[in-house]
Amino acid sequence: MEIHIAHYLIVAGILFSIGLVGVVVRRNAIVVLMCLELMLNAANLVFVAFARMHGNMQGRIFVFFAITVAAAEAAVMLAIIIAVYRQRETVNTDDMDIMQG
Amino acid sequence: MEPIFHDLLAAGGGHAVAFYACSAVTIAAAILMVMKKNPVASVMWLVLSFIGLAGIYVTLQSYFIAVIQVLVYAGAIMVLFLFVIMLLNLRREDIAKMELPKVPFAGVIAAILFFVSVFLVIKASTPAFEKPVDALLGEPALAGDSVRAIGIPLFSQWLLPFEITSVLLLAAIVGAVALTKKKL
Known part of the structure; x- marks a missing residue:
């Protein structure tokens, strides 16, 4: 059994697809955000796999920055969810339809 | 280790x-x-x-x-x-x-996306792609201490993005505090 870079890319594809299904299917805004994090991690896995393939550090440094940005993004998104919950008493995405035409 | x-x-x-x-x-x-x-x-x-x-x-x-x-x-x-x-x-x-x-709809989209990505992975072929991971370059710089190997480029070549990240984190902290205040 030999592991190729393609194996890692396929795992990343599976994780990204699961995350996408979660974003579309789930109605809890917090769980939608968690599925977004999963998709982000699938992209990170591709970066690390290609960094391994080319034997350089750039991909890993990019993942380092991506994790930092993800932390900032999660903090702001959760603050938005708390603000919405204060206003409308819900985190259900189907109830957040005030912008609907 | x-x-x-x-x-x-x-x-x-x-x-x-x-x-x-x-x-x-x-x-x-x-x-x-x-x-x-x-x-x-x-x-x-x-x-x-x-x-x-x-x-x-x-x-x-x-x-x-x-x-x-x-x-x-x-x-x-x-x-x-x-x-x-x-x-x-x-x-x-x-x-x-x-x-x-909405499961059927989401499942169809995810399946299409997954098969397209797998197809592209299989279709792409560079010499490095054919090799198993164990046979790829061992990265001599990485073998001993990977923190050192990631730290040196981070604080020389990528210093500006690194500093910008700190500004981004500050903006996120201020934004999160401002958003969760009871009265804006």
């Missing part, structure tokens, strides 16, 4: 076993994360998924990334999620309302 990992992975298909085990844990936990109705259970499965992903990073010899995956993602970020879920204190009927109605 790291050479031990390296020898373990190289010994008799250890790499393949570690890869398949970590991948199975990661994917199974991710599926359970999407399927669980209770958001607290979802967080716990996502933590397990991220720990499995850290194991996959170890098989790619990215030890530093594996460590910050566990510390920052599975630790800090998921605790933040858990904290917000506890803070909002969703009632049981709120959770029950969040059923899963």
